Amino acid sequence: MAKVQSLLFLFLLFCTEVVFAQEPTQPVRLELPFNRTETSVEVIALPDSSLLVYHKTGNIWSTKADFYFTKYNHKLEKVWSKTVDIPPRYEYIRHYTEAPYTYAVFTGDNPEEYVFTKTNLLNGSTEVKKYELKDVDAIHEFNVLQGNYFLIGRNRLSFKPLLLYLDPTEDKPRQLPAVYGEESTFSDMLADHENKQLDVVLSESNGRVSRLQVKSFDAKGELIRNRFILQQEDKSLLNAEITPGDSAQKMLLGTYGTRDLRYIAGFFTKPVTAAYGSGNFYSVLQLKNFLKYMKPRREERTRAREKERQLAGKEPLYRFRILLHDLITTPTGYVLAGEIYYPQYRNNYTQLPLERRQSFGQQTEGYKRTHIVAMFFDKDGNLIWDNTFPIKDVVTMDLVHAVEVARAQDGRIIMAYPDEGDVIYHTMQEDRFDDKEYKLEIKTYSEDEKVQLTEDPRIIKWYNNNFVASGFQRIKASGDEPRTIFYLNKISF
Structure with missing residues (x-):
């Protein structure tokens, strides 16, 4: 009996490996006759499993x-x-679907x-209105709640962040x-439609x-409540997503x-209403897989x-900066993902001594990535796994x-990014570490066609296990003249 159970376990494990190793399919492709020099395009995934494609065509x-x-x-x-x-x-800069x-x-x-x-998604009818947003020289975030606009922008004079409310029936925000201190930044803005409120994390x-x-x-932009989230003196809360x-x-x-606020020491979860000093904290060293982007030794x-x-009470030597993604809510908890990066610098003062180059000139x-992490927390904020x-x-x-x-619907975490005419992808199954990356070539209409050039490749999540890849391509078929198009390829994992 024990032998049968062992064989059954191995069979199920094999089947699982086969499922996760399967290459995603590309069931449908659409080509649009757009030229990159004359056309700008934005592809927007809609909640009803459809797509909204905005494009502008003009002269130089x-x-x-x-x-x-x-x-x-x-x-x-x-x-x-x-x-x-x-x-x-x-030019287009932001969108939001309600x-x-x-x-x-x-x-x-x-x-x-x-x-x-x-834009009315049922029939395409579109209202257009111009607004004057004085003292704003950039818009970083845009949410809509019951038809009213909430914007995070930047003050053109002080360069500090601004939080604005705009009733579309009025002319001014x-x-x-x-509180706008010298080091203040907005960490998250979430329109909570079910509870009819907008939450901002500063x-x-x-x-x-x-x-x-x-x-x-x-x-209506009226303040419901305001909470300051404090912690012990040895821990500073840097950034957060709100559920x-x-x-x-x-x-x-x-x-x-801890001491150097440019770098993270770990991750935390904390109820918004929790008392001072409470919460769950997980240092980088406590995470099972965070450091596995390194070679084992x-x-x-x-x-x-x-x-x-750590035992000696010293500051860690590792230097990690992270760009958090929006939370993914699941039936049993939350997935928090983030890209670990470091800035790359161009030094215009190479004649200076090394110690002065680092602080001057x-x-x-650019910002180079080293790895991406994903963590799953239950509804109480307990870490269940990391990868x-x-x-x-x-x-x-x-x-x-x-x-x-x-x-994905089966619990996998799917990660993908474009690489010219290919898509690099990876699937995570809880805390099973796997450093393999897989490459998917974007298919054309016919196998005898050759892609000569791909420009501005992109990929976005769409619905269920589906993504959509897009970009401009120059394609040459045997015996035909090259054609330049904008492609949309559905990718199903």
Whole structure:
């Protein structure tokens, strides 16, 4: 009997390995006759498993342009297409979907003037309105709650963050109350539609310690409650994502630091209503797989060294910065993912001594990733598992997400990012570490076609286990002239 059970276990394990090793399929592709030099495109996933594709086609002088919104179903079949009347020099920057509408923000030559659009996803009818947002030179986040707009921007004079509320029926926004210190940044903004409130997490620092502030507003921009989230003196709360739910259930999941607030020392979970000093804290050394992006001997040496420093009360030598992703809510808990990165600098003062070069004359020229981590916490904030996926040669010029992360229906965590004409992907199964990366070649209509060039490749999560890859391609078929198109490939994991 024991032998039969062992064989059954091995068989199930084999079947599981086969399932997770299967290459994703590309069941459908759509090519649009767009040229990259004349057309800008944005692909937006909608909650009903359809896609909204925005594109602008214009001349190189931006004196004339046509704007379009087109909806496609899950088979990439066109549902409707509408033109939108927007001034030619405006460019898309942000969107947000609150069914049955998708809202988009556009900016023009005058950084104080913005155009907002409201598109009915049932028939494509679109309202367009221009607003003047004085003292704002950038919009970083955009949420909509019951048709009203909440924006995180930057003050053009002080360069400090701003939180704005805009009633679309009015002409001017209202600045919402918040504490704007020299080191203040917004960590998260979540429109909680079920509870009809918008939650904002503000990270505040004086350079020595850091705390979080959670502010909740109703749909009219009125402050419901404000909480300061403090911790013991040896731990500073750096950044956090907030969960949906009523005020008694909301939790923060994020990072903490010790003395040098530029770097994380670990992760924490904490109910928003919890008392001072409470919460769960997990240092980098406590995580099973966080350091596995290193080679085994290096990881072993790092752990031994850092344990000695920890016992001696010294600051850790590791230097990790993280870019958090939005929380993924599951039926039993939450998945928190983040990209570990470091800035790459261009030094214009190579003639200076080394110690002066590090503090003078450096300019950031990109952000390189080392690995991406994912952690699963139950509803009470207890860490259930953590995992890591090493990332190679991924650099972004701006500090934006380079990897798309989604949770499959069977519990797998799927990670994917574009690499020219390919998609690099990896699946995590709880804490089973696997450093293998898989490459998927983007398929064309026919096997005898050759992709000569791929530009601006992208991938976004779509619905269930599906992603959509997109970008511009020049394709050559045997005996035909090359064609330049914008492709949309459905990828099913």
